Amino acid sequence: MTAPAAGEDHERAGRSQGINSGAMRAVTGYLRRNSSLLVGLALLFGLIAFAVIGGLFVDPQNARPLSTRPLQPPSWALPFGSDRQGRNLFAVITSGTLLTLRVGLIAGGLGVTIGAALAFVSAYYGGWVDTVLRSIVDVGLTVPNLMVLIVVALMLRQGMTVDVMALVIASLAWLYPARTIRSQVLTLRERAYVEIARLSGVSGPGIIVKEILPNLLPYLMASLVGSVSAAILASIGLDVLGLGVFEAPTLGMTLYWVNFTGAVINGWWWWWLAPIIVVGIIFIGLFLISVGLDEVANPRLRRQV
Amino acid sequence: MENQSWGSGATRRDFIKYSALLASGLALPISLIRVSEAIAAGEIKDVPRNRTLVTVRDGGTDGKFIEHELWSPYVIGSNPQLGGNIIYEPLAFYSAFADKEILWLAEGYSYSPDYKELTVKTRSGITWSDGKPFSAEDVAYSLNTLNELGAKVKWGKDVQEVLDSATAVNANTTLLKFKLPAPRFFNHMLSYKYDIGLHIVPKHIFEGQDWQKFAAFDLEKGYPVTTGPWKVVNVSPTQKVLDRRDSWWGVKAGVAKLPEVERIVLLPDTGEQQLAQGLITNAVDFSTGLQVNTFPTVFKGNSNITTFTGRELPYGNVDWWPTSLYLNCERAPFDNPKFRWAMSYLIDRQTLIDVGWGGSSSLSPLPMPDGSVYKGLQPYFDAAKPLLEKYPTNEFNPGKGAKLLAELGWKKDSSGMYLDASGKPFTLEIISFFDFPSVGPVLVELLRRQGMNATYGQPPDMFDRYFAGNFNGVIFGHGGSVSDPYATLRLYQSSSEAIPGGHLVNLSRWKNAEYDKIVDEVYVTPPSDTTKMKDLWLKAMAIWLPELPDVQLMQFYHRLPMNLTYWKGYPTKDDPYVNPAFFHATYALVLHRLQATT
């Protein structure tokens, strides 16, 4: 038997007091003990809150060039200063954070969904379906993803937008989750309760949904977080290499400008500090969440850190 | 990167140990091979820093050279800007700034009265770096081979269009016969100016080789063999080292003294930060252009850094390459001159210069570089003044622009952005390369504010698209005239009858048969016949201006930082003896003038 998540115990206990309050207490109680998850979530939600609320104070149009005098250090009027083409960096960072997170979510989310679906099918049914899928995934993981991304970018010529870029990244993002989730499903397939379900006549898809999926949930969440993280990295990478959408004030594009203009050596610290801090928060936050989810999936880890 | 280790199966740590051993085992013998090649190249002298000139140039590829083993000017991958320009010497140099021709390998030249023949006299006593004497045979061989190979090599077609034959009458005289009158051949093809000029190669080395494949590189044999005072000593993707060759012929011939520089190190450009850092720490003497806003940092960090205009804006010199927004004249809506003029009126060039180039540029009314600097062109600018008043190519007038667009049926939608004549939203896709991210997004914003939606990008296949006509808007320059308008006029010629089989590089894809005829006439008119030239020039402008094939933006500046710590004598505003760029074919003139400071 897999160890039930601690939350489940509390939830059952709390059912008498109404499911919602019991669940809430279960979650908060758990969070207090799983500090990584707590800190990670706090960082991310804090950042999103900052971006959304901060975005209310500034016109998003000011993220465009010529909005203000160039190269101004931070002041009351310009909390993050301005860049060399006159963009209001506060507007850039607030809208850019949300844009970058959106790309990550779309690409990562799509990646895990498609990857998981294919993984389930492949692992559960086995046979030639499995072999074909495995081969595709192996080949896909072998070919350097940078190459694919650039080629797809070339094919798209006009009409490259941030969302399109997210789809492009998603086209690669499903490979790794497919492989890893498949391994997990393979492991779980051998467990006793699945065997019992099969013997008692539950259909294939039924087993997948009712027995395997719930036990895989924490793992899937961790996979999602990892996927989002990798997708954000890919989008920042493309932007920094100059292959992104120039008009989108994403964090990656800001880093591209920092690099292009030599902002670091020129002492325009406000220009590079903000995006690096934000990117740092995003990755550290996602990382901590993933660590926390590790613990949810594998309760024995809870003794540590 | 994400990494989760939920794999199945088992293996040993030995696997890792094994692969590491394998990897390092592979690396060792390979690096040994590379290194021993370097040593075999001959004695690698120890040259002190204060006799070394370190220059940095964009290798064309992120921080590395890829053509460092290509030293023939005619293989397609070679780039004369990265060393080839200084080892191969020309028959003459032309300095546009001084409007002066400086004879070098040649002693003199003369055309026949009908300009169908050209006699070039080369000096005696010129020797190649392997000791063999230079003669008219080399000149004739180079020209005839180019003629034969045509499109197979760079410049082959240009020669083929015009040259009939080249013969070495005696050791010092070459007779060129042309298919049609070619009054500009010596100046355009046989002298070095900016990036144009034929390289004369040694017959005894190149004869029998496949010019498309022959890289002329073999350090042990002493290749590349050239007449110049530099020999290639060491190359790699991260640097090229050229040492001074003291046996250079020019000293005895009295052409110039030996350069004081004993070693030249050429490095690839690895980024703005590294460039600035290199200048501040005196690791670099002369580098590729910095961005305008980086100069104050570099000045502060090192009091010995200066530029062509000293420590003041524009921090550099006007280059021969004025920039425009090219609109693809073969596509709607750009095929209508009214649209092109509308775009011209909508652009606030002063803001573009102030924000895009940090104030370090100037307006450019015509696709020719500033006549006050390129003095040969000034009379033509003057002559065109009345026409320019009627057709103000630099005017920022949103009202006029809006009026023209309205005449074309364009209307603004509820958000203030233009819909084209059929009512669809329109976006102008602008692409470019190199330093233009400084300007592109600003241009996009300026257009957007006038209601014209636009985007900017730098796709990796930009050149392919541009050349194939697969573009909408491109920011690019004009590699045309420096002393006489013909070269610029030709940039807009779409077909030529005078030059049968002549291929033209008309990037704007604008076509006008009458204009073509005029340019054909200019081709055979010698530059010295200024009356006829001006007459034809005005006729051409009378057609070109109302059409405005591309929207004029601004001049292009070379903002090259010069480090006075070890070397002085660079060209400056007060002593503009030649265009400073070390990647131009005229760089040798600078090298002969530099003096050590210590």
Next chain:
Amino acid sequence: MPIFYLVKRVGVFLLIVWLAATVNFFLPRLGGENPVAQKIMQQAALGGNLHVGMQGMIKEYEEKFGLTKPLWRQYLTYLADMARFDFNYSIASYPRRVSNMILEGLPWTIALLSVTTVLSFIIGNVLGAFQAWPGAPRWLMLFMPPLLAMSAVPFFLLGLMLVYVVGFTMQLLPLYGGYTSGAIPQWSLSFALDVLRHAILPSLAIILGQLGGWALGMRAMMVTTQGEDYVTFAEAKGLKDGTIFVHYGIRNAMLPQATALALMLGQLISGAVLVEIVFGYPGVGTLLFEGIKGSDYFLVQGIVFIVILGIGLATLILDLIYPLLDPRIISRSV
């Protein structure tokens, strides 16, 4: 080991290599870029001059590179070339041969990546293992979280930061390049030291960036292992803590980690591109990047084929070794 298993594994290896090689062939061509035109025009443009022969030159070289032949013929030629390891000429750097270009950059890339990957693998796994061990010293536990946090940041960003802090501000280490500019490569101690000095920052960036992943994975595996019956049995037997840690814990937890290492190889090359660009390192990464941008088919094909072969071989070797160590594998997978 049963012949059938061996044959099956080798078969899979060949299949994957062939499939990947096919993708490798078609992918660059899908972009629709004409590499010859791009190169010739770019050359002309950088020089500011456009010589009239360009059109003709483009046709000429397209024929030379066999690009005008029908696609299926180019594909077959490609397969034959790869089988003989004949990587042809580079389009953008003609007449340089792709193999020469690769050999030039390979030592740098392999040296940098193999050393840093091995180091981060070892350090990361050791740290991760300690994390899971109740007997681990206190100071190690404290210094783990910030280290892990740093590794969360993408390593080219770490690289940029290191460059600023250590390079500019503290002027301790060189900013970029494989060796000091102007130094001529020679087989001497001073040159070797110079190379090492230049390798410190890029290596640091990569190691710090990858540590966390390994540490986390190892921690999880260690904990799983520790819960296994055989560890309980070992404890019951009275074996020393240290012995259990190393011989029962680490040895078994390492197994899946090593699998992950083999899988990582593919990611390494992509990652190498970014590091090499940030640090101006003259390796295969930037070569590949430029090749992809310019659609230099032959250069890209050559490099990627080597990568494919490497990964395929690594996986094959793993697959062949597994059953020797865990006999359950064969019975399960066949």
